[in-house]
Amino acid sequence: MKAFWKQLRNRNTLLGLSLIILILPILAACSKNGSNNPAPTATATQTAQSTEQTTTPTPETPKDPVTLTMMGWNIGTFGPVIEKFEEMYPWITIETTNKINGYIIKNVIAGEKVDLILVDNGLSEWMAGDLLVDMKPFVEKDQRIQSAKTVDNLLKSFETGGKQYAMPYSDIPMWIVVNKELMTKYGITMPSNDWTYDEFLEVAKQATNSANGDWGGHGLQQLAEFRAMANGNAAGWRYMNEDSTQSVAHTPGVMADLQWIQELTTKWHIQPNAEEMASLGISANPAEAFLNGNILFFVGADWELEGLKQASFEWDVLPMPKGTVKQATVHQSGSISIPSNSEHIEEAFLFISFLFDIEAQKKFIETGSAAFVKDPALDNYYDEVPIWQGKNVEAIKLSADMCCFSSDPNTVDLGSLAGINNEISTMLLNGGNLSELIPKIEAYNTKAIETRGRLAW
Structure with missing residues (x-):
């Protein structure tokens, strides 16, 4: 059809008008109302049958x-x-x-x-x-x-x-990618879709065996933001409050969530830290490391699917675990x-x-x-x-x-916030005193208020 329009535009005027006259009945048959406006998308209150096909709008001329x-x-x-x-x-x-x-x-x-x-x-x-x-x-x-x-x-x-x-x-x-062959190796049953963070930890511990070079997970510091939302301690992604005006990463509830995630490395040692990755030759990219077949879990999304085609073992997906309040992921x-x-x-x-x-x-x-x-x-x-x-x-x-949609458009000074959250992520992986970052979080919040005032947000 696209080639047709281009051919039509390149012909002389008389031939173009003749063609228009000839195709008008065809166009009328292709369009129910002859409108140039796109047909409305059906809503979820309609039946599946009514939305099986959308009307393709066709111009009259x-x-x-x-x-x-x-x-x-x-x-x-x-x-x-x-x-x-x-x-x-x-x-x-x-x-x-x-x-x-x-x-x-x-x-x-x-x-x-x-x-x-x-x-x-x-x-x-x-x-x-x-x-x-x-x-x-x-x-x-x-x-x-x-x-x-x-x-x-x-x-x-x-x-x-x-x-x-x-x-x-x-x-x-985002969801959890699972190495099913590693599960079989350690006699682990695939968890149900309503699993919890405690279940996640127990399964990851079962698949961790340093002698075999097997790990329960990689890149699990990313889970901190999901856990904070699932436990009701943060309303949104990036540890933000309900209207995305302030970071709540320094509040007691979120700090407890951060410590739980940090202990995946520092206490339970189910994933390698940066020093171990370097010494053991493990890629710092969780998706790349996962392809070696000795990592049970990593946090994934649609952009990982092309790479996962290279896996020589069976893999699957699980939703983010449930917290004390709800089951939450991030819709980027x-x-x-x-x-x-x-x-x-x-x-x-x-x-x-x-x-x-x-x-x-x-x-x-x-x-x-x-x-x-x-x-x-x-x-x-x-x-x-x-x-x-x-x-x-x-x-x-x-x-x-699942909840929750990211709201980056109305989060101000996003680059500064991302910088602080990257520091949090580094401490979650390698250890460190998270309370040292509280002044930086407070400084961001102060600047965010000033920026929003200047922008009339």
């Missing part, structure tokens, strides 16, 4: 071709989604470039024309000027977005100061924005609207991500995709429905 430029740090995952979008909207082409946040901001300020950006370091640094489009008016009028049933507070978590400068482009819940939801200097704002927003379409959400599921739109057709789709065949697909579906 050829549109002028539009090329959108998209920049971001991880564009590659968008390939199948972009292909589907261009199939549904054949007059629009999306060209992509992998660039990181700092480069994009600098060039946008300098006047470079960009239509879509993937924001990788929060929004506060974009607020120095009128650099981004407030999409709230578009969102409020968009039938597809308004009719979609999404995870709780999804759009709210992307708001800043009552404005919608960012929208979600992904939903990547990427942020997509439209620069104010875009010359194709409406077309750029059409792509963002398309991300809420059933067909787009299916593409995310096919690559190992989750769907932030909730619909019976999507719930069942996890069972159908090849990537999860023979795996614990119920764990993936459970993770897709």
Whole structure:
């Protein structure tokens, strides 16, 4: 269909008009209402049958071709989604470039024309000027977005100061990757999907045998943020409070969670510390080390799936363990924005609207991500995709429905916060007095209040 539009535009006017007249009956048959607007996404209150197919909108007349430029740090995952979008909207082409946040901001300020950006370091640094489009008016009028049933507070978590400068482009819940052959070796039964942190520890201890070079886990310091949420000591990712205005990493409850995770190395020794990794030749990258076959658990997400294809042993997945309050994971939801200097704002927003379409959400599921739109057709789709065949697909579906969504867009000074949390992670792996970081956390919180005041957030 896309080639057809391009051929039509290149013919002389008379031939083009003749072709239009000839194809009008065909176009009418392809479109139920002849509208240029995208069909609304079905909601979870509808039956699976009603959402089996979305209506592909077809224009009544050829549109002028539009090329959108998209920049971001991880564009590659968008390939199948972009292909589907261009199939549904054949007059629009999306060209992509992998660039990181700092480069994009600098060039946008300098006047470079960009239509879509993937924001990788929060929004506060974009607020120095009128650099981004407030999409709230578009969102409020968009039938597809308004009719979609999404995870709780999804759009709210992307708001800043009552404005919608960012929208979600992904939903990547994290889970535990399991070496099933190592379980068999030590006579361990696969835990149920409602397992607890205490069960996690006991299983990891059983698979730890220094004489054999076997370890219960690697990179487990990442679990601290999940445990703090599961125990009700932090409301969100990065040890943040309910509205993402302050870090609570220095509070007694979180400090207790941090100590529990630290003891996985310092007391129970179920994972190697940095010195041991270096001396034993163990990769510091948990996913790479896991492929050697002597590590039971590591924390994974969809970006690890391609590498896991290289495993010479059977592996599977488990959801994050339950805490004292709930079972929690982190949905790493990427942020997509439209620069104010875009010359194709409406077309750029059409792509963002398309991300809420059933067909787009299916593409995310096919690559190992989750769907932030909730619909019976999507719930069942996890069972159908090849990537999860023979795996614990119920764990993936459970993770897709778990709390909590990341809210990086409305977390200020994200780079400073990440720096502090990296120091926490290092201490969790190698030992150290965590209370020494309290002054840094308090300093961040003070600066965050000042920054939010300056931005009117």
